[in-house]
Structure formats: structure tokens, C-alpha cells
Amino acid sequence: MSTLEIKDLKVQVQTEDGPKEILKGVTLTIKDGETHAIMGPNGSGKSTLAYSVAGHPRYEITGGTVTLDGVDVLTMSVDERARAGLFLAMQYPVEVPGVSVSNFLRTAKTAIGGEAPKLRTWVKDVNGALDRMNLDATFSQRSVNEGFSGGEKKRHEIAQLELLDPKVAILDETDSGLDIDALKVVSEGVNRFRERDGKGVLLITHYTRILRYIKPDHVHVFVAGRVAESGGPELAEELEANGYERFLAAVPSGV
Amino acid sequence: MTVTETAESAVRSALEVDRVESHLNPPASYDLADHPVPTGREEVWRFTPLKRLRGLLDGEASAATLTRETTLPAGVTLSEISADEAVALGELGPNDRPAALAAANAGGALLLDVPAEAVVAEPIVIRLTGESVDDLVWGRLLYRIGAHAEVTIVLVHTGSVRYSALSTFLVGDGAKVNVLSLQDWADDAVHLGRDAIRVGRDAFVKHTSISFGGDLVRMHANVEYAGPGGEAELLGLYFADEGQHLEHRLFADHNAPKTKSHVVYKGALQGKGAHTVWIGNVLIRKIAEGIETYEENRNLVLTDGCQADSVPNLEIETGEIEGAGHASATARFDDEQLFYLRSRGISEKEAQRLVVHGFFNDLIRKVGIPSIEEQLLETVEAELAKNVLKVSADVEGA
Numbered sequence: 001m002s003t004l005e006i007k008d009l010k011v012q013v014q015t016e017d018g019p020k021e022i023l024k025g026v027t028l029t030i031k032d033g034e035t036h037a038i039m040g041p042n043g044s045g046k047s048t049l050a051y052s053v054a055g056h057p058r059y060e061i062t063g064g065t066v067t068l069d070g071v072d073v074l075t076m077s078v079d080e081r082a083r084a085g086l087f088l089a090m091q092y093p094v095e096v097p098g099v100s101v102s103n104f105l106r107t108a109k110t111a112i113g114g115e116a117p118k119l120r121t122w123v124k125d126v127n128g129a130l131d132r133m134n135l136d137a138t139f140s141q142r143s144v145n146e147g148f149s150g151g152e153k154k155r156h157e158i159a160q161l162e163l164l165d166p167k168v169a170i171l172d173e174t175d176s177g178l179d180i181d182a183l184k185v186v187s188e189g190v191n192r193f194r195e196r197d198g199k200g201v202l203l204i205t206h207y208t209r210i211l212r213y214i215k216p217d218h219v220h221v222f223v224a225g226r227v228a229e230s231g232g233p234e235l236a237e238e239l240e241a242n243g244y245e246r247f248l249a250a251v252p253s254g255v
Numbered sequence: 256m257t258v259t260e261t262a263e264s265a266v267r268s269a270l271e272v273d274r275v276e277s278h279l280n281p282p283a284s285y286d287l288a289d290h291p292v293p294t295g296r297e298e299v300w301r302f303t304p305l306k307r308l309r310g311l312l313d314g315e316a317s318a319a320t321l322t323r324e325t326t327l328p329a330g331v332t333l334s335e336i337s338a339d340e341a342v343a344l345g346e347l348g349p350n351d352r353p354a355a356l357a358a359a360n361a362g363g364a365l366l367l368d369v370p371a372e373a374v375v376a377e378p379i380v381i382r383l384t385g386e387s388v389d390d391l392v393w394g395r396l397l398y399r400i401g402a403h404a405e406v407t408i409v410l411v412h413t414g415s416v417r418y419s420a421l422s423t424f425l426v427g428d429g430a431k432v433n434v435l436s437l438q439d440w441a442d443d444a445v446h447l448g449r450d451a452i453r454v455g456r457d458a459f460v461k462h463t464s465i466s467f468g469g470d471l472v473r474m475h476a477n478v479e480y481a482g483p484g485g486e487a488e489l490l491g492l493y494f495a496d497e498g499q500h501l502e503h504r505l506f507a508d509h510n511a512p513k514t515k516s517h518v519v520y521k522g523a524l525q526g527k528g529a530h531t532v533w534i535g536n537v538l539i540r541k542i543a544e545g546i547e548t549y550e551e552n553r554n555l556v557l558t559d560g561c562q563a564d565s566v567p568n569l570e571i572e573t574g575e576i577e578g579a580g581h582a583s584a585t586a587r588f589d590d591e592q593l594f595y596l597r598s599r600g601i602s603e604k605e606a607q608r609l610v611v612h613g614f615f616n617d618l619i620r621k622v623g624i625p626s627i628e629e630q631l632l633e634t635v636e637a638e639l640a641k642n643v644l645k646v647s648a649d650v651e652g653a
Contacts, residue, residue: 054598055598056594057590057594077597077603078594078597078598079597079598079599079600079601079602079603079606081598082597082598082599082600082601083600087598088598090595090598093595094589094591094592094595095592096592096595096596096609096610096613097613097614097617098612098613098614098615098616098617099609099610099612099613099616103609104596104599104609107601107605107609108596108599108600108601111599111600111601111602111605112599112600143613160599164599164600
């Protein structure tokens with residue numbers, strides 16, 4: 001059971017010119033076992049949606065609600081949200097010098113599981129998850145994201161998805177900057193996660209390419225801080241053929 | 256201006272040694288008149304709260320000593336020598352008043368002798384313990400490491416005292432020396448230390464200064480070279496708590512060609528009035544062609560009310576160098592790092608703990624003395640428990 005419900009979510013950020021509204025009332029429900037793709041042009045607010053749900057302090061919620069299985073998410077701290085079952089695969093994961101991947105993963109798993117994982121099975125699980133992402137065993141001794149290539153960062157994010165086993169995963173442009181081989185590896189990882197019982201996925205992307213490997217149940221076109229149109233996989237095909245022009249034309253100027 | 260004075264200044268300007276040393280580091284002299292009592296406005300004293308030196312600058316004679324426990328491997332000797340013998344052995348003279356007072360008042364000096372070609376597997380550990388902050392102790396130590404010897408020397412300072420020490424490391428050609436000085440004093444101790452190292456031709460010296468305790472600690476680590484090919488790695492780690500003043504002053508004097516210096520100091524500060532100072536002076540003389548130098552200081556400010564001063568100085572007198580650079584950064588916790596860790600379910604306090612451990616980890620791994628590395632990780636943990644972890648323990652009742 002896992003339902004992420006976003007209702008009329010409004011979000012602003014502080015800029016030099018005062019507060020700026022980015023999300024202007026987003027409503028979206030991701031039910032049990034569903035994969036939703038959010039597609040949209042740059043600057044439409046897709047990433048803001050991802051980071052707002054995860055609780056990044058930069059984003060100020062000015063209206064609406066977000067619930068996970070009926071429980072208010074917005075009153076939770078960032079780490080409480082993760083422990084409640086939310087996961088955000090980031091587009092630009094930051095370096096944490098001196099903290100090994102192995103230490104980081106174990107600390108995260110312990111925090112989420114409420115107890116330290118059994119050592120023997122855990123080491124096997126970690127090595128397996130890294131291996132499936134084409135990351136060799138020495139990877140776990142490196143500092144988190146330090147000196148990682150773009151592809152390694154994304155594969156590390158998906159390895160975490162597999163190990164931390166959240167209820168709902170938000171993938172923020174996980175496909176960006178990946179070559180085709182890395183894209184396949186990452187997509188396979190996401191698909192393995194989807195095969196588990198009752199997992200929700202919110203896949204944020206600029207391109208249709210990843211949707212050939214991860215088949216969404218629903219596709220939403222995101223423009224100017226709102227869902228402009230929702231549909232099935234056919235909507236992605238239309239975007240692939242015609243781009244975002246139709247949706248951009250519908251947006252009043254000055255927004 | 257008299258003719259004599261003009262002639263003298265002409266000679267001075269020809270002698271670059273005199274001119275440049277006066278800029279970055281006062282010239283060595285045993286004569287107390289050359290080291291007047293500072294007012295606090297001098298470049299080398301402006302960061303130091305002089306009142307808290309508690310009489311160390313007055314230079315009162317004292318017979319008090321630190322309790323000394325030493326483990327001496329076979330072949331290594333420790334002996335007492337006279338002041339004259341210390342100078343005759345090539346002691347590097349004092350550059351400031353407390354060091355000159357230490358030379359004047361210590362009576363004699365302690366000589367640690369490692370013979371040439373001795374390869375000493377176990378670290379030589381010297382534990383110096385103070386009895387009371389009422390004690391004023393003057394220390395004078397000389398370390399003579401023979402050519403091609405390999406040795407690790409660990410100094411551990413604990414307890415309470417007001418202590419000023421002049422230490423000289425004379426490192427023979429081709430020797431490999433690892434020195435660690437741990438300042439783990441009680442809260443009220445005052446320690447002024449000057450470590451000067453003369454690196455032999457093709458010798459390698461690692462010198463690590465670690466300061467956790469004490470009310471006021473001011474350490475100098477100076478390096479010069481006896482010939483080309485010498486290499487010095489100067490490491491430091493400090494953790495300043497409420498009201499503590501921890502100051503580390505480095506001077507790499509590239510006075511020979513093809514020499515290297517690499518400096519990395521990292522510090523954390525927590526609590527009101529925690530103050531750290533890092534001064535990294537590097538001088539590349541005309542003769543020092545083909546040298547490499549890099550210095551780096553990073554400070555992590557954990558709470559409000561702390562002050563970290565960080566001043567790299569690089570003076571280059573020749574263009575013919577392999578590389579010279581420096582970096583200095585003082586920052587609070589990186590919000591993006593904390594967000595990333597917390598988005599994986601890790602609590603804020605635990606995330607902060609991870610970041611601080613990570614911050615020091617690389618440096619601790621470089622120390623190269625396994626028994627000490629373990630202890631350092633534990634001490635960092637204990638320091639964090641005072642502040643960063645305190646709230647989480649209260650909240651979680653763990």
C-alpha cells in the first residue's frame with residue numbers, strides 16, 4: 001500500500017526581487033504500483049516539485065497538501081519524510097568528502113530500518129546492488145559522489161533506491177547526461193524496483209528517451225508550474241513527435 | 256644617516272636572508288633583546304590574546320618540569336646536554352620571545368639521538384604531563400636523526416601547565432621521519448611551542464600537529480632544508496571548543512632547490528569564543544629553483560560565536576618553480592550535503608556527525624601511525640559529543 005497524494009501544491013522561492021511563485025497549484029495522485037512520468041520544458045518547475053516533496057529548505061510551501069498514505073508529509077523534516085518511505089534520486093547529488101559509500105549506505109539503511117542491518121546479508125546486498133549497476137566492489141570504499149562521473153552518480157542513486165526500498169521514488173532527471181548503456185542499466189534498476197509490491201514512481205524527465213525503457217502508466221505535461229495535461233503513454237509519443245509547442249502556446253505570456 | 260648605516264643597509268639588502276626573513280618570520284636569535292615584549296600589535300602577535308599567556312612572556316625562571324614517560328626502542332638514546340652543546344649540534348635558534356625564553360631558562364636541553372641507518376619499527380613515544388597551571392615550565396628539546404634512519408616520534412602533551420618549548424629536529428640526509436605532536440591538555444593549560452625542522456638532502460619529514468585541549472595553544476612548525484631534494488609534509492588538526500584559542504603558524508623556507516613542502520591543516524570550531532588561527536608562510540628563495548609547494552587550510556564552523564582566522568602568505572623570489580599554490584576556506588555546514596544525507600533518512604545530528612568525520616577522515620588517514628589514528632577518531636567523536644551530538648542524545652534519549 002502506498003499512495004502519494006499532492007493537492008493544489010503551491011511553492012515559492014526567495015529571489016533578489018522578492019518571493020517568486022514556482023508551483024501554482026499542482027495536483028497529482030500516485031497510487032499503488034503506478035509509475036507517473038512528468039515531462040516538461042526547462043524551467044517549468046518539475047525539479048521544484050521533486051525537491052518540495054522531499055523537503056528541501058529552499059522551497060517554501062504556500063498552499064496545498066502532500067500526503068503519503070494519508071499522513072501529512074509537509075510537517076515532517078527531510079529525514080522523517082525519507083523514513084516515512086519517500087526517496088528522491090537527485091539530478092546533481094552532492095559530494096560528501098571523507099564519507100565512504102559503504103558507511104553512508106549502512107547509516108542510511110540503519111536510519112530507515114530503525115536498526116543496523118545484519119552484517120553478512122548487508123554486505124551481500126550492497127555488493128549485489130552495486131554490481132547490478134555495473135559498479136565494482138571498490139566503489140563502496142570511495143567517498144560519496146566525490147570524483148564520480150555523471151553516470152556513476154546516477155547509478156549510485158539507483159543502487160540506493162534498490163537498497164533503501166522506499167514506498168515512493170521520485171526520480172529527478174535521472175536520465176540526463178547518461179549514454180545509452182548507462183541509461184539501460186539505470187532503467188533496469190528502476191524496473192526491478194517497480195516489480196516489487198505496491199511501489200510508486202514519479203519519473204521527472206525532459207526527454208522521452210527514458211520512457212522507452214521505463215513504461216509509465218500516466219504521463220503529465222508540466223508547464224509553468226502546473227500540470228497542463230494528463231494522459232496515458234500516448235501523450236509521451238505526441239511530445240516526442242511534436243515537442244512542447246502546443247502546451248507553451250497555451251500559457252499566457254508573462255507567466 | 257651616517258655612512259656606516261648606509262653601508263650596513265646596503266649589505267642588508269644584498270643579503271636576502273635578512274630582508275625576507277624579517278617579513279615572514281623574525282630572524283633567529285638567542286638574545287632576548289632581539290625579542291622585545293610584544294604589545295599585541297606586531298604582525299606575529301596580532302591574533303594572540305597576550306593576557307592569556309599568563310606570564311609566559313615575562314620569562315620568570317622556574318625549576319618546574321613536566322613528568323616524562325618515554326618508550327625508547329633499542330639503539331635510540333635520550334640524554335641531557337648543556338645549552339652550549341645544543342647550539343653546537345646545530346640547534347635552530349628561537350624566532351620569538353617565548354622560544355628565546357625557553358632557551359634561556361630551560362637550563363640545558365634534552366637530546367634524542369637516532370643513529371644513522373637505524374630503522375625503528377615501533378614509534379618512540381614521549382609523554383609529557385603537567386601537574387598544575389601554577390607551574391611554569393621551560394622546555395628545550397633536540398632531535399637528531401641520522402642519515403637514512405627511519406623513525407616515528409610521538410609527543411603526547413596532557414595535564415595542566417604553562418609551558419614554552421623550543422624544539423629542533425635535525426634530520427639527516429635520506430632519512431624518513433614521522434613526527435606527531437598531540438596537544439591534549441586540560442582546559443586551563445597554556446602551551447607555546449616552536450618546532451623547527453632542518454630537512455636533510457633527499458630526506459622526507461612528516462610533521463603533524465594536533466591540538467584539542469588547552470586554554471591557549473600556539474604552535475610553530477618551521478621547515479628549512481639542508482640541501483636539495485628534501486620533502487616536508489606538514490599536517491595539522493585542531494578542534495576548538497568554547498573559549499579556546501588554538502593557533503598554528505607554519506613557515507616553509509625553501510632555501511634549497513628541488514625541495515617540496517605540502518601543508519594541510521584542518522580545524523573545527525564550536526562554542527562561544529572558540530578561536531583558531533592558521534598562518535601559512537611560504538618563502539621561495541632565489542636559489543630554490545624547481546621546488547614545489549602547496550598549502551591548504553580548511554575550517555568548519557559548527558556553531559555561532561566562533562572565529563577562524565586563516566592567512567596564507569606566499570613569497571616567491573624565483574620564477575623557476577615546479578608549482579606553488581594555496582587554498583583557504585572557512586565554512587559552516589554545507590546545507591546541500593546535509594539535505595542529501597537527510598533525504599536518505601539520516602537525522603540532522605547524525606548527518607552533521609558524518610560530515611565532520613568525513614572532513615577529518617582524509618587527514619587522519621594521512622598521519623600514518625595506526626595506533627594514533629584510532630585514538631584521533633575517538634577524540635573527534637568525543638569533541639562532537641560536546642556539542643553537535645548533544646541535542647540528539649537528549650532528544651532521542653539514546
